[in-house]
Amino acid sequence: MINFNGTIQDSKSILSSNNRGFAYGDALFETIKTSYGKILFWEDHYFRLMASMRILRMEIPMHFNMEFLESEIKNTLAANGLTDASARVKLTVFRNEGGLYLPDTNDNSFIIDVKPLNSDFYLVSEDHYEVDLFKDYYISPSLLSTLKTNNKVLNVVGSIYAKENNLHNCLTLNTNKNVVEALNGNVFVVKGNVIKTAPLSDGCLKGIMRKQLIEIITEIPEYELIEESISAFELQKADEIFISNAIVGIQPVSKYRKKTFTSTVSKLLIQKLNVKIRLS
The missing domain is CATH 3.30.470.10 (Aminotransferase class 4, branched-chain amino acid transferase, N-terminal domain)
Incomplete structure (x- = not known):
């Protein structure tokens, strides 16, 4: 109903x-x-x-x-x-x-x-999760791209591409060839103590979970949150990559091309996210 x-x-x-x-x-x-x-x-x-x-x-x-x-x-x-x-x-x-x-x-x-839904709480999956770039079409770095509208053809075609290539997800690029987001959520890239996510001006979705994680990360003194354009080159050098959305919470990426990643930061953030929910 x-x-x-x-x-x-x-x-x-x-x-x-x-x-x-x-x-x-x-x-x-x-x-x-x-x-x-x-x-x-x-x-x-x-x-x-x-x-x-x-x-x-x-x-x-x-x-x-x-x-x-x-x-x-x-x-x-x-x-x-x-x-x-x-x-x-x-x-x-x-x-x-x-x-x-x-x-x-x-x-x-x-x-x-x-x-x-099967899960009552946000959990970090330990399952293999492989991504690659989707380069057939590009996102416009504009205000409309940040909205959650019914214009999601790029996400549909990208999801089919991912399935055809035995991928769990794809990362999308804008017309400036910067990494913007995943097909179903925002992207965070960890290198050392710096956690980077694309700025809204690059055309990424103004995600609700993105907002929660930015608030949580800025309160952790050991890490620095930066909203800055992400180049595809940075993905190969990252220690960790994770995807966020309101349903899953945080999805760690375990493999991008030949590079494998840890999920240390993802586990830390999911704990703090669940605490935030309980206190709200």
Whole structure:
């Protein structure tokens, strides 16, 4: 069951051929983890969504406040029997039907879809995880690239490429040939006591987990966090590479081409991340 504009209903009766998210990618989404009814980092997700709606010139209804959407997410979890479990929530907002490239309205609708997750806490996987660069297409270093919109064709094609080449993920490049992010999250590169991640100006997603990790790292005196462009050459020299997103938390990379990596920093950060969640 999904939540469509506050009504719990079957998912099969929603999509119209005139849906602007389907027809033009005129939609935004938030992927959120919940644990036993608690919405993790909800305030950050909400404010990112509101900022993104303003950038796309969507009308934000007066009732579209944090409390309203939180209530609708919890209603959807309850309708699917996921209040006492961990779940993946996808909150999609799309401009209402009408018009071609130029919409007839800036009003919008929302859909909330939920699915169960196996893990209640963030864990660091010890499994082999190999990545390489995806160089068929490039990300534009612009503000739109930092938004979580339905325009994810590069990520889809890159995911197919990864599967065809027996990779677990790929790292994407922008038009300046800098490493921007992974197909499903932000990238952090560790060398010595320096932890580097790409700046938003390079076109990386304004990730919620990226934000949490930056806050955690800046409070650890042994490490220095730098938001700076990452060259592909740096990957070969790194001690550790990890990927972050709101569902997995931290995914260590074990191999990039012929280079293998440790996961020491990943393990440290995942512990601090779980403590942050318990205290929030």
